[in-house]
Amino acid sequence: MTGFAQGLLDALLQDAHLIVPQLFLITVATLMLWPGDLFVSRTEKHRWASVTLVVLGVTAWLVARVDNGLGFGRMFQMDGLTRGFQLLCILGAAGAVALSQRVLNGLKQQTVEYYALILFSLAGMLFLCGASDLISVYFSLELMAISIYILVAYLRDWKTSVEAGLKYFLLGAFSSGILVYGISLLYGAAGGTTTNLADLGQALALVPKADSLLVFGGVLMVLVGMSFKVAAVPFHMWSPDAYEGAPTPITAFMATAPKAAALAAFLRVFGTGFHSLFTIWVLPLSYIAAASMILGNVAAVRQVSMKRLLAYSSIAHVGYMLLGVLSADPVAGAQAVWLYMAIYVVMNFGAFAVVIYLQGQGEGERIEDFRGLGRKHPVLGFAMMIFLLSLAGIPPLLGFFGKFYLFKLAIEQGHVTLTVIALLTSAISAYYYLGVVAQMYFKEPTEGEAPALGGLPAFIVGVACFLILVGTAFGPWLLDWAGKVALG
């Protein structure tokens, strides 16, 4: 017995180097909760933000240093794809922490749990990016999601926040159930021997025709479960409510980091793992992508809340990115999706930084509250305009470059109808993004002086705006990085 335990421990330690960043995150987050928090007085809790930022920096450094490899009974794979998406998740978390300060200080809601939960969910994301087994996909998805459920309901005195958290939790649990059921079907169909993606892909391709319904059902359920997590239509219903109810920095977090992780999983499960089953999932996923692009963009047109608008727009952006997952060439798909996601993270944080700034001004989060921003605060208004135009994909901004690269791939892969839908719906998206621009520039500003933006958010806005403005000129470098992610 001890021999077995010893063997197991050796095996675990042998692969531990693959998950050093995750181990570091979990250890630090646990220590922050206890005993770390005992040493910080009630009024000093905001110091945890700086600690978290340092931790995130160290994590990013660790991620960059982890060697490629496959470990833990082939449950976790470290490669370029993992590393690339892990870095995006860390960037998302860092952005959320930086943007949280004004909101949390204003509400006097600084606690260590907030930061610890972000770190825990980030650990889940880092696992998810590299999960190469359906079981590890499921576990990491849950670790990520459960922490975020709590973060959504973090403002526990606010009815909307709690409602959003509950809604997200219930639907999330439901979708996890579907995912697990799908996994079990596939497990059974493949002969009950493996849940490893590579093995499963091979085994399922050989399943006799009589059992093909089982495979089809299983694949479909996994697809549905994962579509819930990225909020693709028709499994998106939770997202506008969760976006609206959550504290705004958490909304920014949800729109970026978990999406990046879930898309990495999407790429690994469908692009690589189930590549042999391409013919089964290509049609359902095409419909999901098309529905997301259409519904996301059309529904966004009618929103009055900026957070809901961004929620629907993020549904649409996921629809675009699913085009990359649909690529029959998984390497090219991963490259395009990563590039788009990286750009999307930058644009989104820029936009959310401005939304949070306005909230700090006692304005609500309605689109109307942007009125006159371009005149009252020209620099900020200009930056917001750049973010919005970039989200709409207007050249020469970076958002256009991401879209161009993604749509180019989609056409190359023969998804012409989907690409036409994508392009026409992105023309629709220009309508609502410009609606916000119109508020900023063509409406009279509200009375009163505009206070300064403040350190960290100003930094985020400035860097994001600069990157978006000049990014396209540095297209070759971007493509190089994306190529490293896909191939490394």
Next chain:
Amino acid sequence: MFTANTTLMLVATFLPFLGALVLLLVPKGQRKVFEYGSLAVMIVSFLLSVPFWFGYDRASDAVQWFHAWTWIPSLGVKFAVGMDGISLLLWLLTTFIGPIAIACSFSAIQERHKEYYLWMLVLQTAMLGVFITQDMFLFYLFWEVMLVPMYFLIAIWGGPQRLYAAIKLFLYTLAGSVLMLVAILAIYFLQHKTTGVYDFSLASFQAMAPIIAQQSKTFQILMALAFFIGFAIKVPMFPFHTWLPDAHVQAPTAGSVILAAILLKMGTYGFVRFLLPILPGATKELMPYFLTLALIGIIYGALVAMIQKDMKKLVAYSSVSHLGMCMLGLFALNPYGIKGGLLQMINHGISTSGLFLAVGIVYERRHTRMIADFGGLSKSMPVYATIFMIMTMSSLGLPLLNGFIGEGVILMGAFQAFPWAAVVATLGIILGAAYLLWMYQRVMFGPITPVNEKMEDLNLREVLYFAPLVIVAFWIGMYPKPIMDVMDAPVRKLVTQVNPDFYKAESLAAQQAAAARVGMRGMEAPEAQETPLAMTHGGGH
């Protein structure tokens, strides 16, 4: 001192943008700095563009001052620039209209000066960029980026319905251009499949024409339609024209001027540069439909213009009609037609700008554009009446003025290709004379009201910005040869690309004529169908 070369071309193109960056640093209140600063930038940019007129090698049909810098090698994207005669003319038209558009804004723009002049300068660079680019990716970039300043110009400084008009312009054009992007990408991949390289350069796209011709008919038709819709919205051709009256009526005067003079030309330029040479087969296949739409545009635009009560709307609809005329010329696919179409693009830029400026003048003084509110203006504003008269005559095609040459050459080309269409188009010209003269009569003659009696005539600034337009209108009207010469070689190349049969038929006709002259009755003259006699290439020689 300044010789025409690639560097100077880029300087002239990007100078307005650089000017905008410098003016960005000037504090908001300095109205005069923005006005005269941007005017100076535009004038310098124009002066820098003048050497290209003289430096252009008229004998060559090659892209001149060409240079390509590597940009994104893995995608085959290059920063490739250069001009042939066709782009040169439109590029010069843009630098020429630029200072006029600024000068006419001094009194019209009464708020948010800084933003206004900055957007005007950015718009100028974007438009100039479209005409010099020799790379499809870069072209698409400039083509789209142009929309943003135009959106702001209309949406901030426009009329009461400005937001609606601006977003309509934006969405219409965007929807058209994304379809075009799909077509560009499809050809790009087809090229990769057949030649193994990724290349966005315009030359390589044009070289794809024979390979595209071997593809399935559906593919060709879809490609042609995607390009067609993208450009037809911009031109705009019937039935894609509905954004135009809104945009024109709501835009500030300078916006209308630029819209009419340059932006609409992007659409026709797109036809000449992309649709015709890249997809000649499908274009000819779809020609009956294209032609019908052009003719409907000519007649419909004229009829709708006739019933307008608002002067600006009248001029806007006259644009629909005139641009239909340009398209008719281009679709004739012979040298006369295409040259006429191109010349008419320039002419429309001159005369319609003039008309919009003229409408702007009375609008600034009376804050109304309703024809019914005016009458007898020739008594109180004689100089204005004269200039308005010249612009009207230029627009309706009176001999000695530019419009006559353009329309005449188009009709010659159209008659060669499809005589019945030329007849219909002539009707459009007659209608054009009717609505323009009728408007002129109602505004300028008749009894004068006391309010109109007090209206001031043109001041020096206004005369100065009209003067170049008047001079050019007369110049083209009396001596169009220099302009025809510039487009001679490129048009010949284009016709060879799109309609190679034309020159074969032409040489056949020449033989026939020669045979007839020599009087070799015993020999059969070679057969040729519908070949016009003595219609040689190179109009205006």
